[in-house]
Structures are given as C-alpha cells and as structure tokens.
Amino acid sequence: MDESVTLQKILEAAREEFLAKGFPSASLCNIVKTAGVTTGAFYGYYKSKEELFDALVGGQYEYVINRYKEAHESFARLPIEEQPAQLGKRSEGCMNDILLHAFEHKEEYRLLL
Numbered sequence: 001m002d003e004s005v006t007l008q009k010i011l012e013a014a015r016e017e018f019l020a021k022g023f024p025s026a027s028l029c030n031i032v033k034t035a036g037v038t039t040g041a042f043y044g045y046y047k048s049k050e051e052l053f054d055a056l057v058g059g060q061y062e063y064v065i066n067r068y069k070e071a072h073e074s075f076a077r078l079p080i081e082e083q084p085a086q087l088g089k090r091s092e093g094c095m096n097d098i099l100l101h102a103f104e105h106k107e108e109y110r111l112l113l
Contacts, residue, residue, distance in 0.1 A: 007045055009035040014052050018111050023053055053111070060108040063101055067094060 013034035017026045028049055032042045046052045054061075071094035078086055102109040 006035075006037055006041060010037060010042060010045060010052070011056060015056060015107060015111070018053065018056070019107075023049075023111075057108045057111050060101070060105050061112060064098055067097055067101075070094075 010031065013031045014026075016034065017031050021027070026049065028039070028042065031052070032039050035042075046055065071090055075083065075086065075090045
C-alpha cells in the first residue's frame with residue numbers, strides 16, 4: 001500500500017474514532033482496525049494517540065492560541081488611555097478571525113471542542 005494512502009486511512013479512521021468517542025475513550029486498536037493497517041504500521045507514522053490527535057488538530061489549536069496571543073499583545077502595547085475604547089474592537093476582531101477559521105476547519109474544531 002502507498003505510504004500516503006496508508007497515512008490517509010489512519011487519519012480518517014482516527015477522525016471517526018475521536019469524533020465518536022472523544023479523545024480519552026478513543027482506542028488505537030479500533031483506529032488501526034478501521035484503517036486496515038497493523039499496529040506496527042501505525043507506529044511507523046505516530047508514536048502515540050496524542051501525536052496522532054495533534055496531527056489532526058494541532059494546526060487549528062496553534063492558530064487559536066497564536067491569534068489570541070497576538071490580540072492580547074497588540075492590546076497591551078496600546079497606550080493605557082486608549083485601551084478602554086479599543087477593548088471591544090480588538091476582542092471582536094480576534095473572535096471573528098477565530099470563528100472564520102473554525103468555519104473553514106469544522107471537523108478539526110469539532111474534535112477540539
């Protein structure tokens with residue numbers, strides 16, 4: 001089996017398993033069985049269930065954290081007298097960006113939430 005096909009099957013099986021059972025109850029045995037690969041093949045791609053989950057949602061998680069940090073730091077750099085007037089505007093902009101990103105990556109956000 002082609003490596004990219006194997007990887008895609010693992011990711012798809014993991015997405016299904018995590019969505020159905022949540023991270024704590026998701027089973028690596030079920031994931032490899034659904035993907036049609038051996039446990040050894042799985043470990044050729046990922047070291048753990050945590051690493052697999054990160055492969056699915058890590059980019060989206062990082063986006064949220066980085067966007068929040070960026071908004072917070074940008075707000076903190078404002079002169080103190082401008083902060084009260086800018087708080088709502090800055091918060092709204094950050095939240096809108098995160099929501100648009102979530103809309104573009106619905107499945108990953110479902111896993112995160």
